Amino acid sequence: EPEVTQTPSHQVTQMGQEVILRCVPISNHLYFYWYRQILGQKVEFLVSFYNNEISEKSEIFDDQFSVERPDGSNFTLKIRSTKLEDSAMYFCASSVGTSNQPQHFGDGTRLSIL
């Protein structure tokens, strides 16, 4: 069964550094999402992406965040200048369409900011 893959599984970064989280969505999916989960808390929506542009973003997704689909397979989340509070699990998800099509999640990247 096709799956969403994320790399790295764990990223440790110094505060203030830039970090790029990578995702390979399911190949025939058109909608891509990033969510985050702070330890012990709920999963929170960050941003959705379709047709090479942001569809929606949450209040969390401020100017420090950006997303990109640099080629036909990868979908990346960049945090320009990391803060301690950015420490969380970051999940990528994809779906074949909207109209409430299921979103399939990767296993996440654990981001630890020191």
Added chain:
Amino acid sequence: QQQVKQSPQSLIVQKGGISIINCAYENTAFDYFPWYQQFPGKGPALLIAIRPDVSEKKEGRFTISFNKSAKQFSLHIMDSQPGDSATYFCAASKASGANNLFFGTGTRLTVIP
């Protein structure tokens, strides 16, 4: 602002028993309600989902009950097994836009043998 409220926070059930997790929402624009199962170190995995045009959906041992007027929905796990021990999240999304999911706070289910 908490769009989706979930309870209980944790649940312990005997093997073979019924696990019940409840969620409530406020936004009447929501029209898709999935449940996700998450094991430690893994991403959320879609378990079952319902749309508000039906009051119940069953897949194997998992059933969603939906009460549109009360704006509540629940997950019932029949004949609970130790392998069902995981964290369960309810979620909701709107038909319009990119269908980003609003998650509940999660329920940690433990099924004891």
